[in-house]
Amino acid sequence: MTAESSRRRWLGLVFISVAVALIIVDSTIVNVAIPSIVDDLGISSTEVQWVQETYTLVFASLLLVFGTLADRLGRRAILLVGVAIFAAASVLAALAPSGELLILSRLVQGIGGAMILPASLSIINATFRGRERAIAFAVWGSTIGGMAAVGPLLGGWLTTYFSWRWAFGINVPLGVIILIGVLVFVSESREANDGRRIDIVGALISVVLFASLVFGLIEGRTFGWWLSDAPPSWWTWEISPIPIAFGIALLALIAFVAWGLRRERLGRSTMLAFGLLRIPSFRNGNIAALIVSLGEFGIILSLPLWLQSVLGYDALQTGFVILALAIGSFVASGAVGGLGSKLSPVLIVRIGIVAEIVGLLLVALGISPDASWWNVVPGLFVYGFGVGMATAQLTSVVLMDVPLDQSGQGSGTQSTSRQIGSALGIAILGTILFTSLGTGLQARLEERSEIPASAVTQIVDAVVDSSGTAIPAIEKQSPDAAADARAAFSDATRYSAFAAAGFLALGFLASLRLHSKRDEEQTDSAGEDASAAVKP
Incomplete structure (x- = not known):
């Protein structure tokens, strides 16, 4: 390999990493901008979750589809199309006049994101080998960490001094830069065409599975978990639509597995490479990635809301606080390169998860109505350090033993595991946040005899539906009620952090x-060397 081609590969890696970082930047910007979006568009707390969840839901539903398409049609081509779709949807989001259209724009962004992530991982897996692959994943993780550090500050600055709409608009110039860089420095690659058709039925079943599951988790507190407490206008039955949604998800899961195993026996292509699940590192790594993601991302929904609604920070100040998490992640991503030669990737993953748990516990203990930024920043740094330690290495371990010609399916599967975990984490922890906020605030207000029962209901609904942004307005009418709201919101955010730590x-x-096989081979080699050393 010539020096020119080697330099081209590494420059291509930078633009591939920035393409994935575009997704991270967008998520962190949206988190910081949510309170301003609530004020401007008047969306409810359920819609707040859907602004996040629509993107994550579509993302998770389509990762397997586009991971397979990337292998078949071309990894670079799918990446380029994904970036273009993501940038175009960002324009729609920036111009959205209502919560419904913003949610629709996020749906389209999810389609673009689902094309970018598995294609990028598949390109790295197909382009680099051996030690270079480990370095490539470290660069990939470090770039994401660096861009994650930019996201909260950029989003806070744009939201505070311009508008939350520019928080989406910034994706357009980034997208153009990525498109040019990928076209110039990244070569096209695809697996050999074996003549098998893409599993369209499996793709549709997977979409139904993920959509119904996340819908049930998000809307359960609104529509009722069993009976219809507040049924939607399109629902006429006494039973809530939520158990129906969970039932559909269960049936879809059974159908997805049965259909995939049947196609595999017939030698046809499947959405999920069930044969890959026989690889221990791949199977166990995906299970770990899903569970870890449950706890990793849910807290990012509640913390910006608490900082702005309870502590009164603006979006830029919130961005500076969240920056501690990104700095920790960036520092860890750089440290992993040095530790890689001394510690196994699996051990680095475990150290990272422990750091995440410790960080979340520190954050939870620092949350109170009278807290300041320094109460939560140390915990966020430790938490971010753990994320940086675990994320890239877990990806590397999951894909380490995957055959090259199945790298797209492998990366799509592990990305799906992460996104399913992320979607479930946001849904579950969001439900914990808003449910405990409502019950806790109601209990506090009912203890105040001077507040009528009818007013209690109105205050609780206002605080929960506005995701806490109504607290300053309530304070003008009743300082005591506002104090109770801040205390209840702090308790709910703390419970959410504890739940995230539990998932981790x-x-x-x-x-x-x-x-992984590589770990086992190293262990066997070490054992053989030791045996040889003790022989006479």
Whole structure:
């Protein structure tokens, strides 16, 4: 390989990493901008979740589809189309006049994001080998960490001094830069065409599975978990639509597995490479990735809301606080390169998960109505350090033993595991946040005899539906009620952080079964060397 081609590969890696970082930047910007979006568009707390979840839901639903298409049609081509769609949808989001259209724009962004992520991982897996692959994943993770550090500050600055709409508009020039860089420096690659058709039925079943599951988790507190407490206008039955949604998800899961195994027996292509699940590192790594992602991303929904609604920070100040998380991630991503030669990737993953748990516990203990930024920043740094330690290495371990010709399906599967975990985490922790906020605030207000029962209901609904942004207006009418709202919001955010730490603890337990063929070969080699050393 010539020096020119080697330099071209590494420059291509930078633009591939920035393409993935575009997704991260967008997510962090949206988190910081949410309170301003609530004020401007008047969206409810459920719509707040859907602004996040629509993107994540579509993202998770289509990762397997586009991972397969990337292998078949061309990895670079799918990446380029994904970036173009993502940038175009960002324009629609920036111009959205209502919550409904913003959610629709996020849906289209999810389609673009689902094309970018598995294609980028598949390109790295197909382009680099051996030690270079480990370095490539470290660069990939470090770039994401660096861009994650830019996101909160950029989003806070744009939202505070211009408009939350520019928080979406910034994706357009970034998208143009990525398109040019990928076209110039990244070569096209695809797997050999074996003549098998793409599993369209499996793709449709997977979309139904993920859509119905996340819908049930998000809307359960609104429509009722069993009976229809507040049924939507399109629902006429006494039973809530939520158990129906969960039932559809269960049936879709059974159908997806049965259909995939049947096609595999017939030698046809499948959406999920069930044969890959026989690889221990791939199977156990995906389980760990899903559980860890449950805890990793849910807290990012609640913390910006608490900082702005309870502590009164503006979007830029919130961005500076969240920056501690991104700095921790960036520092860890750089440290992993040095540790890689001394510690196994699996051990680095476990250390990262433990750091995440410790960080979340520190954040939870620092949350109170009278807290300041320094109460949560140390915990966020430790948490971010853990994310940086675990993320890139877990990806590397999951894909380490995957055959090259199945790298697209492998990367799509592990990305799907992460996004399913992320979607479930946001849905579950969001439900914990808003449900505990409502019940806690109602209990506090009912203890105040001077507040009528009818007013209690109105205050609770206003605080929950506005995701806390109504607290300053309530304070003008009743300072005591506003104080109760801040206390209840702080308690709810703390419970959400504890729940996230609990999911990460389960992820750590899942990582104990995480090994790879490479680790086993190194262990066997070490054992043989030791045996040889003691022979006379």
